[in-house]
Amino acid sequence: MIDVIAFDADDTLWHNEPLYAEAQQVLAQVLSPYMDPEEVDRALYATEAQNLPYYGYGIKSFALSMVETACQVTGGKIQGEQILEIIAAAKRMLSHPVRLLGRAEETLCELAKSHRLMVITKGDLLDQSAKLARSGVAHHFTYTEVVSDKTEQTYRDLMNKHQISAERFVMVGNSLKSDILPVAALGGQAVWIPYHLTWQHETVTPHQIGGLCYYELDDISQLPGLIKQLDGSQATPNAPDGS
């Protein structure tokens, strides 16, 4: 029997990565006199990775890394006007309407009738809380957890806090690295629903998957069926190669 079904939010419940892609296009445009868009992407990713211990995840971190990248790749020659364009792009991200993924709302509505639901999301506290409030689906969730990272320890702490045993805990998300592998490693039920765009930092190489088992669905609307199977203990997780 499943106790709690937890959901990642960005790119699991609502579209998120396209907002980042759009802002990156602004950056690429601003830096086009200096380098190719692909080089800009690489430079930005390197800056983001370096800044992660300082800034953590989220749009404000992304904005600061965009500004820093712009200053660095231009050898300090970029001007304030162009920096303001980058900041404006980040602000558009922060006030963008929340666009739910298809069938996310009906699925949450159905599952909330039989199970306690939780959101577990990383990023800026204010931004994530505000998006949940704007999403129109906040009332389906018994618990909301904004965390600064999603590691095994994060999930262990959350299970302890809410007194949920791993085998009765389901985590649903689009990131193998953040949503699936740490939960599977703890003996929890992990359900991977890939999103068509994924941030480089969230990808994993095959050797990181080890012998861990998780479920894979094409679409969130398939989730109630899987949960019914799990409640009856009839489901068998995919092998780690996804077969």
Add this chain to the structure above:
Amino acid sequence: MIDVIAFDADDTLWHNEPLYAEAQQVLAQVLSPYMDPEEVDRALYATEAQNLPYYGYGIKSFALSMVETACQVTGGKIQGEQILEIIAAAKRMLSHPVRLLGRAEETLCELAKSHRLMVITKGDLLDQSAKLARSGVAHHFTYTEVVSDKTEQTYRDLMNKHQISAERFVMVGNSLKSDILPVAALGGQAVWIPYHLTWQHETVTPHQIGGLCYYELDDISQLPGLIKQLDGSQATPNAPDGS
């Protein structure tokens, strides 16, 4: 009898405002060819206030507002090199050692023997959690709450979440606006310990204080004495004029 003693963190348990002041000096230095330091402070505060709904509180928000201010007050003429100086100042803030206020540690140690302690702090989730971890006093706290703002609703939600009644809840902090008035308005016990520097946004005008009662201490080491009185219900809050 007091159930839970909650503490603000920045400028209540550890020094914080001096880090902001130091970074603002860097900004003033960078902008010195364009305007006076006082004008820079005013422009920065105006930008911060405008950005609050987008960014919320914390160092990353402050950093983005510094960059934006620099671009604006120079009419877009500032160059990337100088922006990098501002970003470097923000990163120094994020990795700065945590410097506890005098006698904060002993006081927490003493109070933790008899009461459950809580931290309630607003700002960046990662930064606030990391500071608590670095502070060496995290083990004294039963609960840690990082919130995006500190309003009456925030405190009401936290009291509900932890099932604490207002009259058995003590909030200790340096900000009348964020730590004291909302708690006093809910019928909680609020203990104001002023810090010698206070961010403009956290100051209140006398008419906001209304008829609310709170305690005022010079130093955190006086807190155990007050808590003993409150446990015995012998204390009388100061009148709102602080007399």
